[in-house]
Amino acid sequence: MKPQIHFCVRSDGVHIAYRMVGEGPALVLTMGWIGHLxxxxxxxxxxxxxxxxxxxxxxxxxxxxxxxxxxxDRTDFTLEAELRDLEAIIDHLRLKHLALxxxxxxxxxxxxxxxxxxxxxxxxxxxxxxxxxxxxxxxDTRLAMLSLIRANWGKIGSRAIxxxxxxxxxxxxxxxxxxxxxxxxxxxxxxxxxxxxxxxDVSGIVHKLRTPTLVxxxxxxxxxxxxxxxxxxxxxxxxxxxxxxxxxxxPAFGDSESVVxxxxxxxxxxxxxxxxxxxxxxxxxxxxxxxxxxxxxEARSFIxxxxxxxxxxxxxxxxxxxxxxTVRNALKDVRQKIVAGFDRPGGKRENHFFWAAPGSGKTYxxxxxxxxxxxxxxxxECNLAKCSQAExxxxxxxxxxxxxxxxxxxxEVDAKPNDVWPYEVLLPYLDANIDRGTHFxxxxxxxFGSNLTEMKNRIASRPKGADLLSxxxxxxxxxxxxxxxxDRLLTVLGQFRQAGHEMNREVQxxxxxxxxxxGLNSRLAxxxxxxxxxxxxxxxxxxGEDRVKYDHLFGAGDPExxxxxxxxxxxxxxxxxxxxxxxx
Numbered sequence: 010m011k012p013q014i015h016f017c018v019r020s021d022g023v024h025i026a027y028r029m030v031g032e033g034p035a036l037v038l039t040m041g042w043i044g045h046l047x048x049x050x051x052x053x054x055x056x057x058x059x060x061x062x063x064x065x066x067x068x069x070x071x072x073x074x075x076x077x078x079x080x081x082d083r084t085d086f087t088l089e090a091e092l093r094d095l096e097a098i099i100d101h102l103r104l105k106h107l108a109l110x111x112x113x114x115x116x117x118x119x120x121x122x123x124x125x126x127x128x129x130x131x132x133x134x135x136x137x138x139x140x141x142x143x144x145x146x147x148x149d150t151r152l153a154m155l156s157l158i159r160a161n162w163g164k165i166g167s168r169a170i171x172x173x174x175x176x177x178x179x180x181x182x183x184x185x186x187x188x189x190x191x192x193x194x195x196x197x198x199x200x201x202x203x204x205x206x207x208x209x210d211v212s213g214i215v216h217k218l219r220t221p222t223l224v225x226x227x228x229x230x231x232x233x234x235x236x237x238x239x240x241x242x243x244x245x246x247x248x249x250x251x252x253x254x255x256x257x258x259x260p261a262f263g264d265s266e267s268v269v270x271x272x273x274x275x276x277x278x279x280x281x282x283x284x285x286x287x288x289x290x291x292x293x294x295x296x297x298x299x300x301x302x303x304x305x306x307e308a309r310s311f312i313x314x315x316x317x318x319x320x321x322x323x324x325x326x327x328x329x330x331x332x333x334x335t336v337r338n339a340l341k342d343v344r345q346k347i348v349a350g351f352d353r354p355g356g357k358r359e360n361h362f363f364w365a366a367p368g369s370g371k372t373y374x375x376x377x378x379x380x381x382x383x384x385x386x387x388x389x390e391c392n393l394a395k396c397s398q399a400e401x402x403x404x405x406x407x408x409x410x411x412x413x414x415x416x417x418x419x420x421e422v423d424a425k426p427n428d429v430w431p432y433e434v435l436l437p438y439l440d441a442n443i444d445r446g447t448h449f450x451x452x453x454x455x456x457f458g459s460n461l462t463e464m465k466n467r468i469a470s471r472p473k474g475a476d477l478l479s480x481x482x483x484x485x486x487x488x489x490x491x492x493x494x495x496d497r498l499l500t501v502l503g504q505f506r507q508a509g510h511e512m513n514r515e516v517q518x519x520x521x522x523x524x525x526x527x528g529l530n531s532r533l534a535x536x537x538x539x540x541x542x543x544x545x546x547x548x549x550x551x552x553g554e555d556r557v558k559y560d561h562l563f564g565a566g567d568p569e570x571x572x573x574x575x576x577x578x579x580x581x582x583x584x585x586x587x588x589x590x591x592x593x
Contacts, residue, residue: 014046014078017101025094026078027071031063034131035104036276038070039095039122041113041137042202043193045077046070052185058261061269065278066108071098075202076194083198086205089397091118092125099129108132108276112260113233114142116241117211123220125395127537132276133222136260136268137230139237140212140244142205143427151207155200162196182262213426214394215244217367217456219538222248223275225268229256246367247532249275308528309581311494312521312589319592320503327377329370330503332495343487344378350450351386351414360439362481363454364461366491368535370500371454374489375418382416389417393431394424401431405438414448423455423464432473439480453481461488492535494528500536501527504543505557506591512547515555518588523559525581526573556588 016024028046049055062068073094075083083090095118099107108131111119116138123130139145146154194202222245226238235252242250251271257263273279323330323337326344331337343361350359365371372390379388391404408415417438425431441447457464465486468474492500502519509516527533533542546561563570577584 011050016078017097019074019093019097021093023074023093023097024080025071025074025097027069027098030059030068030070031066033063033066034276035102035107036062036066036068037095037099037104037107037109038068039091039109039111039115039118040070040073041111041115042206043076043190043199044070044072045189045193046072047078048185048189048192052182052189052261054182054261054265058265058269061265062110062272065273066276069098069102072193075198081195081198083201085397086201086208087397088117088121088209088211089395089400091115092121095119095122105129106131108134110134110136110272111138112136113138113258114206114209117209120211120215120218120245121394123222124214124217127219128541130220133218133220134225134272134275135222135238135241136225137227137233137238137258138224138241139233140210140215140241141237142207142209144237144240145207145233151204155204158200158203159196162191162199186259208427210427212244213424213457214421215241216246217421218245218248219368219535221275221532223272224248224250225253225260225271226250227253227255227257227263230258231256232258246534305529305580308494308525309584312498312524312528312584315498315521315524315589317590317592318499318502320499320506321593323499325374325377327380328503328507329374329377330496330499332499333493336490340374340489344381346485347378347416347450347452348382351382351416351448356443356446358439358442358480358482359450360481361450361452361485361487362461362465362478363452363487363489364458364464365454365456365489367456368537369489369491370536371456371489372418372420373536375416375420375452375454379416379418385414387411387413387415389415390420391418392420394421398428398430398434401434405434408438408441408447408449412447414450416450416452418452418454420454421456422453423457423468426467426471429472432471432477436473436476436480439477453477461486497533497539498524498528501533501539501543502589502591504536504540505547506593508540508543508547514547514550516547516557516591517555518590519557520559521584521587521589522577522581523557523562524589525577525584526559526562559585 012028012030014026014028016026018024026046059068059070071094072079074090075081106129109119109123111117111134116135119133119135123133190199224238224242224245226233226235228235239250242248253264253267255263260268320330323332325331325337325340331340347361363371375390376388382388389404389408391401393401396404408417419435437444438449439451441449455464457467465478469478501524505516505519527539527542533539542562546557549561550557559574560570
């Protein structure tokens with residue numbers, strides 16, 4: 010039976026068509042260019058591809074705004090507009106956890122969604138994707154392609170593009186696919202979506218991705234060059250890259266079984282084909298505990314000596330902590346300097362500039378500073394990477410409406426490197442204390458590169474970037490270093506305690522073997538991941554238990570539990586059934 014097509018409505022009234030196939034954990038496909046749910050189901054290769062993915066999953070496919078059966082009156086061709094389609098589908102279906110498969114341009118959409126909603130996305134697969142669209146073709150080729158589409162869509166133009174997408178299909182299948190793309194969108198819509206592909210850029214945010222990610226790319230892809238898939242994988246922390254044979258850009262064509270098989274292994278599904286598959290991204294069960302490794306020795310020594318921890322001793326501000334005393338005191342000085350800006354109102358710029366390592370908790374640092382201020386001082390937070398121009402303007406305009414002292418965080422200030430408007434919009438507000446007598450303290454924070462200098466150089470090369478940097482008073486530039494072993498363990502211990510309070514549970518102690526597992530696991534590298542681990546563990550605590558044990562870090566029957574236990578016994582058997590006692 011053909012699966013039914015359904016519709017959801019975005020918050021702005023746009024109708025998005027979607028189809029669901031199969032049963033099991035959700036796998037949502039973010040399509041890259043043009044689709045038509047009804048016509049694509051008539052193409053045997055498409056239908057077979059979806060059905061294979063749906064062996065162990067509920068596969069969700071949708072027509073993006075402007076194409077197929079979704080509303081066609083589209084004028085916004087930004088990454089934010091793509092996110093609105095995806096958010097609408099996921100919210101409509103009330104999916105709390107899901108995997109994403111981003112195809113072509115849809116890879117950028119999947120990356121942006123996983124960064125925005127890290128606790129929802131369990132796995133991200135990018136197929137035939139890229140980070141920076143400007144690197145796909147030359148400017149002359151881009152203009153020629155757009156001219157071809159506008160002048161010849163439905164004629165030779167559509168057939169030529171179909172030939173690029175599918176190199177090895179028979180004449181009947183090529184005829185079907187041509188019908189899908191021609192009926193899927195008007196010539197002008199196709200041109201706009203093609204141009205959007207060339208303008209899409211997530212290179213400035215992809216380093217923030219912490220979702221387990223698999224990047225697949227066919228080596229002779231004629232639409233998105235293979236080198237761009239390899240570059241994308243290099244930009245994503247801990248991504249696993251698998252090159253595939255073939256030249257078809259569409260995964261449903263060519264050797265689609267290999268694509269399905271690799272995806273299944275990455276998602277942990279049974280692989281029914283006996284043909285070998287390249288190994289997926291290492292899971293925690295593949296974590297190697299080498300006794301002679303310096304990291305292993307450091308973790309064991311550190312945790313062995315840790316018996317009682319007073320969390321307040323490591324406080325920088327509020328619940329933001331750092332283990333190293335030098336770092337802690339430097340950040341306390343930063344906090345004092347920011348707060349002092351509210352003690353000397355009028356006539357001076359009170360702007361501060363941060364570089365922070367990904368996962369170092371810069372946003373939480375700002376939030377905790379704000380929480381420590383008197384209630385007469387307001388706090389505003391705006392993430393540039395997640396804002397359209399209109400949303401950014403609206404957020405800043407609220408400062409004028411309130412007309413009160415305000416601490417304002419502009420997070421990911423290094424995002425949107427190819428847009429002119431962000432700094433043009435922001436500059437008047439950085440001068441507002443001088444020009445209008447306001448009382449604003451701005452924190453501009455980003456994570457590009459490996460240090461403050463690299464991020465400043467990137468920003469200086471952007472339109473109005475040098476002007477923005479000139480608005481930062483001398484001495485108001487800082488670095489928040491990456492979390493080391495002590496910071497990570499301190500953070501997770503604090504999160505165990507905090508999550509316990511939120512669930513009306515009193516966490517008194519944590520087993521040292523559990524901390525050893527956390528300390529050696531590079532996939533638990535930042536505060537968000539540690540928070541997720543802590544919440545899940547507290548949810549598993551039996552009634553009346555006030556200790557977090559090693560077993561509580563895993564779901565029932567999780568093979569990672571046993572695998573790490575066996576590996577760790579030679580090096581850390583004495584950490585089992587021994588606990589670190591916690592105090593506030």
